[in-house]
Amino acid sequence: METVLIVIHLMVVLALVGVVLLQRSEGGALGIGGGGGGGLMSARGAANALTRTTAILAAAFFATSILLGVLAKIDQGPGGILDQVPTTQGQPASGGVFDQLAPQTQPAAPAPVAPSGPQVPSGQ
Secondary structure, X not given: OHHHHHHHHHHHHHHHHHHHHHOOOOOOXXXXXOOOOOXXXXXXXXXXXXXXXXXXXXXXXXXXXXXXXXXXXHHOOOOOOHHHOOEEOOEEOOOOHHHHHOOOOXXXXXXXXXXXXXXXXXXX
């Protein structure tokens, strides 16, 4: 479904670019078509048809863009990366991304703590 919609979207984009390039500009410099000299349609009729076609293709472009955005949101899993980081009362817990990237080393064994206070003879 998404692939079909992308193909339709690209066809609408190419058609829209083509129709815009066919229109006669105000200065007449960039218009490919729309020259004078009788044809099937008058200059005014061609301009109206191109304007109408541009409006229809623009509406189709917006519709396919919105549909692609909706499909992307539906296919997306719940939440993001930041939602998956465990927290403890507002503080990030250890084991985050940077902790996983750091080299894993074994913590050193704690040094024995000397008793604090006067030594009492045990009587032995």
